[in-house]
Amino acid sequence: MKKFLKILLSIFGLLILGILGYTYFAYNAWSVGEVAGLHERSGLKYYKDSYIECRAAFREKGAKLKSQFDSVETFPVEVKSNTDKDLTIDVCYVPATGKKTRLLILTSGIHGIEGYVGSAVQQMVMEEFIKPELLSGTGVLFVHAMNPYGFKYSRRVTENNVDLNRNSDIDSSLFANENKGYHELYGMLNPNDKANTGSLRNQLFMLVAFEKMISKSMSALRQAILQGQYQHPEGLYFGGKTFEPQLRSIAPLLVKYGKDYDKVLEIDLHTGYGELGTLHVFPNPVKDPKVKSAIKQVFSGYKIDWADTEGFYTITGSFSDFVGKLFPGKLCLPTSFEYGTLNSQTTMGSIHSIHNMILENEGFHYGYTTNESTAQIRENFREMYYPSSLSWRSKVINDTRKMMISTFKNLKEL
DSSP: OHHHHHHHHHHHHHHHHHHHHHHHHHHHHOOOOOOOSOOOOGGGGGOOSSHHHHHHHHHHHHHHHHHHSTTOEEEEEEOOOSSOSOOEEEEEEEOOEEEEEEEEEEEOOSSGGGHHHHHHHHHHHHHHTOOTTTTEEEEEEEEEOSSHHHHHTTOSSOTTSOOGGGSOOSOGGGGGOOOHHHHHTHHHHOOOSOBOTTSHHHHTHHHHHHHHHTTSOHHHHHHHHHSOBSSOTTSTTBOOSSOOHHHHHHHHHHHHHHTTOSEEEEEEEEEESSSTTOEEEOOOOOOOHHHHHHHHHHTTTSOBOOSOSTTOOOOSSOHHHHHHHTSTTSEEEEEEEEEEOSOTTSHHHHHHHHHHHHHHHHHHHHOBSOHHHHHHHHHHHHHHHSOOOHHHHHHHHHHHHHHHHHHHHHHHHO
């Protein structure tokens, strides 16, 4: 009997070691791969390597439009900071000619580090689409780098660790929301040690995540984590305790330029979520059937992820929804473009995505154990929101160019 138990325990031990070994290699050897196909590379000229360079390029494009068309307005909006006196949101307004019927608001950099791609897309639209024939009845408002601190310092959040896309509303009752699912996951999401990629916990993070998935589905976990939370200022997806100052600065400008138009289309540019190299049209769930029908018409021919199916998540304090609330009585269509990077709609991609977020946040608040951990965490974080792949970057511009051709056409016919 003892011999049998000894054999049984040995088998059990080997099984455990096998599971640990498989988990370690499967998780740490995983790679998202490369964007398939050949993609025309001329759009790479729109990408710059720093916030300052992106801002300069945006301002240059704005100045050129100002010299070409009447009544174009360009100006910076200072974002006050305790650490940096050169942070601005930059605005370029190109008014419609003739009757003001439709306004496109194109915003970037709500999540700072995502501003590299958002800026490139805005520059492409400014250079290639703003033509006399497009402006007949249609105005365009570009808002560059809504979160310049995060953009400049390679974070998603503001200087106050606030996620602007969980902080946007016209009603301060937003901050009374309680995300109970986040509370249950707090220990996993907010370790309070120095970030160490070599630690056993991080090497076997897949098991940590699976332990939570035993009691919840992946979609339930994703919702609990990404929805937004308002109780833990040091935590992920913190929506703040009050509205961030740039919202107070930008909201009156949006109202000022949008008030004379009958229809407003808001496109907020993001990277990270979704299938690698895919442009996702991603509104929060829409209750108004008229608005939903209009969004379908504007993006006709493209799949729209309504965030009401298995695997998607909804958020509180969405910036695009906030813009919609600024225009009561108008037909306002709030949407986001998401350029996928890590196949985060899959289980493995989703786990890697949240792990990257945890490590970056931990490192920011508590420091790093080694230079190697610092470099690896920062590189993984940057790649998740601004991939170095030239094929990926080219596809973003090419796909958006095609999308905007049909979007402007359909908006005009709305």
